[in-house]
Every structure is written in C-alpha cells, then in structure tokens.
Amino acid sequence: MQVPFVDLKKQYDSIKTAIDAAIEQVIEETAFIGGVHVKTFERLFAEAYGVKHCIGCANGTDAIYILLKMLGIGPGDEVITTACSWISTSETIGQTGATPVFVDIEADYFTIDIKKVEEKITPRTKAIIPVHLYGQMADIEVLAQLCEKRDLYLIEDCAQSHFSQHKERNAGTWGIAGTLSFYPGKNLGAYGDAGAIITNDDVLAEKCRMYANHGALIKHQHHIEGINSRLDGMQAAILGAKLPYIHQWTEQRIANAAYYNECLKDIPQIKIPGKRPDSRHTWHLYVIRAERRNELAAYLKAHGVETAVHYPTPLPFLQAYRHLQAIREDFPVSAAYQEQILSLPMYPELTNEHIQYVAQSIAEFYNS
Numbered sequence: 001m002q003v004p005f006v007d008l009k010k011q012y013d014s015i016k017t018a019i020d021a022a023i024e025q026v027i028e029e030t031a032f033i034g035g036v037h038v039k040t041f042e043r044l045f046a047e048a049y050g051v052k053h054c055i056g057c058a059n060g061t062d063a064i065y066i067l068l069k070m071l072g073i074g075p076g077d078e079v080i081t082t083a084c085s086w087i088s089t090s091e092t093i094g095q096t097g098a099t100p101v102f103v104d105i106e107a108d109y110f111t112i113d114i115k116k117v118e119e120k121i122t123p124r125t126k127a128i129i130p131v132h133l134y135g136q137m138a139d140i141e142v143l144a145q146l147c148e149k150r151d152l153y154l155i156e157d158c159a160q161s162h163f164s165q166h167k168e169r170n171a172g173t174w175g176i177a178g179t180l181s182f183y184p185g186k187n188l189g190a191y192g193d194a195g196a197i198i199t200n201d202d203v204l205a206e207k208c209r210m211y212a213n214h215g216a217l218i219k220h221q222h223h224i225e226g227i228n229s230r231l232d233g234m235q236a237a238i239l240g241a242k243l244p245y246i247h248q249w250t251e252q253r254i255a256n257a258a259y260y261n262e263c264l265k266d267i268p269q270i271k272i273p274g275k276r277p278d279s280r281h282t283w284h285l286y287v288i289r290a291e292r293r294n295e296l297a298a299y300l301k302a303h304g305v306e307t308a309v310h311y312p313t314p315l316p317f318l319q320a321y322r323h324l325q326a327i328r329e330d331f332p333v334s335a336a337y338q339e340q341i342l343s344l345p346m347y348p349e350l351t352n353e354h355i356q357y358v359a360q361s362i363a364e365f366y367n368s
C-alpha cells in the first residue's frame with residue numbers, strides 16, 4: 001500500500017466543481033488583485049472565526065512580519081518565542097531588527113514551556129509569540145494572563161491551528177492578534193501562497209491593511225512606506241470555496257488522530273502525541289516520538305509510507321541563529337526530541353485502512 005504524507009489531489013477531486021467555478025469566475029471577472037473575492041473571503045473568515053477583522057496578505061510569514069512592524073517592534077526590542085517552530089516565527093522578529101529570544105517546549109505538548117517564559121522577560125521584551133504547533137494549543141490562558149500582567153503583546157502564530165480552541169475560544173483570539181497561513185498543505189490551504197491577520201483591534205487592523213498594500217488604503221494615498229503583501233483574488237476565491245468544508249475536514253483529522261492513537265497505543269517503542277485538556281487539537285500534524293527514528297522512517301519509506309520531521313533542527317540550533325550561541329542544556333526537551341519526532345501521514349482523506357497499514361508497518365519494524 002502507498003500512503004502519501006499529504007494528498008491534496010484527493011481533496012481537490014472531492015470539491016472540484018466548486019473550485020473550478022471559483023477559478024473561472026476570477027478569470028472571467030479579471031479580479032486578480034484585491035476586489036470582491038478578497039473582500040468576501042476576509043468577511044467570511046472573520047465571521048467564521050468570530051473576530052472583527054481579517055486582513056488577507058501574501059503568506060503566513062508576512063502576516064507575522066506586518067503585525068510586528070505595525071505594533072512598533074524594532075531594533076533594541078526582544079520578542080519571546082518557542083524553540084520549536086518553522087523559521088517564519090523567528091525570522092520575522094529578526095527582520096524587524098528585534099531579537100528573538102527562544103524558550104524550550106513542554107514535554108507533553110510540544111508548545112512553549114510557560115514555566116520558562118517569565119525568566120526570559122527583560123525590560124526590552126515587547127511581545128510573546130506562542131505557536132499552536134501541529135494544531136495543539138499552547139498554554140494560552142496562562143500566557144494571556146502573563147502578557148496582561150507584564151504589559152506584553154500576545155501574538156498567536158496560528159499557521160498550524162485553524163479553528164483550534166482552548167475552552168471553546170479560538171486560537172488567534174487570545175491576544176492582540178493572530179496570524180494564519182494558507183500554504184497549500186495547511187489545514188485550510190490555498191493553491192499557492194496566502195495568509196491573513198486576525199484581530200479585534202480597529203486601529204491595528206487598519207495599519208496592517210495599509211502596510212500590506214504599499215502604505216495606502218486608497219490608491220496613490222500612501223500614508224507610510226509599506227510592502228506589497230496582498231492576498232490575490234484567485235487564492236481568495238479558492239479559499240472561499242474551501243471554507244465551508246473546514247469543520248468537516250477538521251473533524252476527519254480528529255477522528256484520524258484518535259484512530260492512530262488506538263492503533264499505536266500498544267507499541268512500546270513509540271509515544272503517541274498528547275493533547276492538552278480542555279482544548280481542541282486540530283491535528284495539522286500527527287507527531288509521534290520513536291526509538292531509532294531514522295531507521296523507522298527508512299523502513300516506512302521502503303514500505304510505501306511517507307513520513308517527515310517537523311522540524312529536524314530546533315530554531316536556536318539553526319545556522320541562522322549561531323550568533324545566539326544556544327547550547328543543548330538550555331533547550332533540553334527540544335534537543336532530545338530532535339532525534340525522536342516523526343510526523344506520520346495526516347490529512348482528512350486518510351482512511352482507516354491507511355492508518356492500520358501505517359501502524360502495522362511500525363509494529364513490524366520493531367518486531368523484525
């Protein structure tokens with residue numbers, strides 16, 4: 001059996017009529033930049049999320065950068081974030097001229113360890129960016145209280161956590177703003193690059209919208225120097241066509257994760273991923289910890305199962321951050337997990353037969 005890591009074609013086939021119609025409409029209307037499809041998607045997404053503003057932009061990385069810039073974060077400032085994420089979370093901090101300050105992760109949940117955050121706060125700290133990694137909520141209630149107490153901006157990187165919740169409150173709505181990525185493989189994915197900022201703050205929303213469009217809300221009226229980071233019409237129309245399915249797809253991911261848990265629970269050489277109580281984990285990725293991880297991945301590959309590692313190197317240990325001189329002892333959990341984590345195939349269209357086959361292959365590897 002072949003089990004790909006993700007299967008975007010299968011999803012397209014299931015909603016082909018709606019997608020094709022959306023694309024055709026954009027072309028017919030030549031509504032390529034801005035226009036009705038962007039406005040409609042922004043409105044629908046904000047409604048679905050229960051926030052006042054959704055500002056579409058070119059990708060999830062820009063969403064973070066735009067937000068940091070419009071919050072006035074820059075040279076001399078520090079922004080605290082997690083050691084385990086995709087580099088977008090920290091490179092955008094660096095791009096503003098500020099310094100990323102990394103914190104290790106919680107052993108059970110892969111998200112920023114709140115117990116180690118407070119000791120990293122200095123007079124220069126301006127914001128904290130937790131990442132709801134793999135779809136798992138960070139300890140957001142405690143983080144929100146801390147940010148309130150220490151007067152810091154709380155920015156949630158929700159690139160992997162569309163509609164994740166803690167105590168029935170959506171990811172991205174706990175602090176000043178949240179950022180989303182609609183990269184094709186994300187839980188809500190475009191057919192190219194796309195991203196968004198969500199916030200309830202009117203002033204911040206307007207600033208972000210302006211900055212993402214060359215510093216202008218009205219053509220030729222440039223209030224500030226900005227950047228070109230617009231959500232394009234084609235992507236907005238595709239996202240608009242996919243949005244009605246997001247809850248159904250998320251439920252399928254949740255069911256798939258539960259079935260993986262069931263099939264894998266008796267294999268002593270692996271640890272199944274934990275889920276924070278009172279939260280809705282949306283399973284962007286299903287990440288196990290495995291003994292002899294690289295050998296297992298090779299064995300699975302040879303048996304038709306595609307896996308991946310998210311991420312092979314914790315952020316502080318990347319070449320890009322060698323100047324920060326991080327040592328393993330500062331990030332013991334991230335460092336240890338680096339050799340253990342393995343992302344198994346996960347997408348809504350994955351079948352129980354696929355999952356059984358993956359689990360059976362893993363068991364076979366350890367028994368052989």
Ligand SMILES: *Cc1c(COP(=O)(O)O)cnc(C)c1O
Pocket residue numbers: 059060061062085086088089131157159160180181182183193194195
């Ligand atoms: C995907 C991702 C991003 C960036 O999204 P792009 O749309 O690819 O720029 C940011 N943060 C995290 C955690 C991500 O997984």
